[in-house]
Amino acid sequence: MKTWTLILLGAFAMSSQVMADTGGGFKNDDTPPPQHKQDSGQRGTKDAHENTIERIKKTQSLNWVTLEGFIIKKNGADSYTFRDKTGTIETHIPATAWDGQEINPSDLISISGQTVKKGKEIVLNAKYVRKQ
Template identity: 45%
Template sequence: MKRVLVIAGLSTLISFSVLADDQGGFKNDAAPPPPHAMDKGYRGMEDAQGMTIVQAKAMHDGASVSLTGNLIKKTGEDRYQFRDKTGTLDVTIPLAVFDGRSVQPDQLIAINGTLDKKQKPAVMKVDHLQKQ
């Protein structure tokens, strides 16, 4: 009988240690590092500020593009002409992307989106806009 009690006691102690380690997965205990302190990984628009319109136009259809420049004129309901130091590109920016902000032609902005080369000439569909 003592043997059964000893085995039951040991199995109870072992089972508590197994249950204690069953806390895996994502833990939201600490804040992530700020973007400028990251060594690797996606950092958003900071990574691609060197991309130009000429480089973007050479990319494949559906490519993710990040550009910095100016909106110089409105060409349709949600279509604009975007310019940087290398040229111009037609962009589609839905009103929701502006999020209530107004942009003047002399204001430097950064835009993220995808390139649509099926349309001639190529058009960038913008999904994020940030004033610089």
């Protein structure tokens, strides 16, 4: 009788452990891809709503956007020209947005901020600048 009780208890303990592992959540049984294979947090897919300078120039002001490209020219104290594959835009980048980073014209960056109208033009007021 004790043997059967121990067998049943052992089977119950193993089956409850198996059932507990079938739920969702983070599974640590796979290795992450190397950093150089990471593509904006996605696995090689393109966002269908990718922001471009061409696209944001057609929108109204007060939109939060993130763009990838290059700062190609300094125009004044906080004024820069930013370029992506579709064009250029005037960008205001305060000292706090740099976060201590040194950026060269050859550095691919991600820039996030709010678009505003300045006359007939759209200008990007940057809040964050990150080297890619």
